[in-house]
Amino acid sequence: MLKNKKKKIIIGTIAIFIIAVGVLILALKNQSVEALSKYGSRGSEVTQIQTKLKRWGYYNGNIDGIYGTQTVNAVKYFQRKNGLSVDGIAGPATLKAMGIYNSSSSNSGSSSNSSNVNLLARLIYGEARGEPYTGQVAVGAVVMNRVRSSSFPNSISGVIYQSGAFDAVRDGQINLSPDSNAKKAAQDAINGWDPSYGAIYYFNPSTATNKWIWSRPMTVTIGRHRFCK
Numbered sequence: 001m002l003k004n005k006k007k008k009i010i011i012g013t014i015a016i017f018i019i020a021v022g023v024l025i026l027a028l029k030n031q032s033v034e035a036l037s038k039y040g041s042r043g044s045e046v047t048q049i050q051t052k053l054k055r056w057g058y059y060n061g062n063i064d065g066i067y068g069t070q071t072v073n074a075v076k077y078f079q080r081k082n083g084l085s086v087d088g089i090a091g092p093a094t095l096k097a098m099g100i101y102n103s104s105s106s107n108s109g110s111s112s113n114s115s116n117v118n119l120l121a122r123l124i125y126g127e128a129r130g131e132p133y134t135g136q137v138a139v140g141a142v143v144m145n146r147v148r149s150s151s152f153p154n155s156i157s158g159v160i161y162q163s164g165a166f167d168a169v170r171d172g173q174i175n176l177s178p179d180s181n182a183k184k185a186a187q188d189a190i191n192g193w194d195p196s197y198g199a200i201y202y203f204n205p206s207t208a209t210n211k212w213i214w215s216r217p218m219t220v221t222i223g224r225h226r227f228c229k
Contacts, residue, residue, distance in 0.1 A: 037090040041067040045100065049090050052098050053078060055153050057163025082161070083175035099157030116156045118178070120186035123160050125178035126168025128225070133181060135222035138196040140189025142227065145200050152200070196220060199227035 037045050046067045053059035058081075059074035072088035079086045082097055090098075096115060120140050128139045146152035146159040153159050161169060168174045178186075196202070197219040204224050208214065216228035 036092075037067055037095075039067055039069075039072050039088065045090075045095075046071065048100050049075065049095075049098065052100070052153075052158060052161075055158060056161050078161075081169070083172055097157070098161070099155050117183065117186045117190060119160060120156055120189065121178035121182040122174050122176065123166060123168055124185050124189075125176055125182035126173030127166060128223075129179070129182065131223040131225065133185060134195045135225055136182060136185035137188045137193055138199070138220070138222050138225070138227055139202065140186050141194040141196045142199050142202055144189050144192075145194070145196070145198060149200060195222065196227040199229055201229070202227045 037043075037049060042065055044065065047063060047065040049067075050059055050061070050063045050065070050071055053071075053074045054061075054063060056078075058078045059071065061068070061070035061074070067090075075090055075094065076086050076088045078084075078098070079088075079094060084094055084097060090100075097119075099115070099119075120143060123143065124136050124139050128136045131139075143156060143159050147154060147156060153162055160166060160174070164170070166174075199219045201213060201216055202225045203210075203213045205221075205226050206224065213228070218226055218228045220227050
């Protein structure tokens with residue numbers, strides 16, 4: 001009888017432990033899902049999303065911190081243009097592409113810097129692979145010069161994803177995996193090397209038809225790109 005009683009106690013304890021673990025896992029899963037900004041969400045993260053999307057030309061609504069239908073549609077537009085899963089939910093991949101880091105993602109300086117290097121490397125690879133190394137750094141420097149300019153968004157992701165700013169974003173080449181040269185060029189540009197001599201624009205003279213870009217004062221020509229202010 002005593003053995004049976006002990007056996008029941010052990011079995012009951014194990015059962016309670018299993019149930020507790022299951023409840024904890026479910027709670028963590030629900031917490032993770034709730035951490036995503038989606039339809040009906042409110043708060044500072046939604047405000048950040050709306051601010052960035054409006055600055056880049058994806059969102060025309062009010063910046064009110066409320067994730068409504070207009071925000072959902074703007075997020076879908078951003079996702080379609082940038083090769084992301086189109087669900088209208090600002091999950092980890094979408095937030096990362098926007099340069100937004102919340103409590104569910106690492107927001108340390110090193111993580112943020114690594115993400116910036118990767119994004120800039122993707123742009124450089126999409127815009128300037130095959131160009132001389134100095135020319136690749138110069139493309140990255142143009143992005144950094146725009147970040148510092150009051151006329152452009154004040155973040156690397158903001159500059160890169162500004163509507164109509166770069167062909168590589170328009171045609172999806174931003175989603176290609178960068179090679180080691182592009183990554184190194186991105187790091188050099190972030191570290192301050194500027195072979196573009198302060199340029200905030202560049203173009204290929206053999207293909208450019210826009211009269212305005214031809215009117216910009218040239219700083220230097222590297223490979224097939226002319227850099228200008």
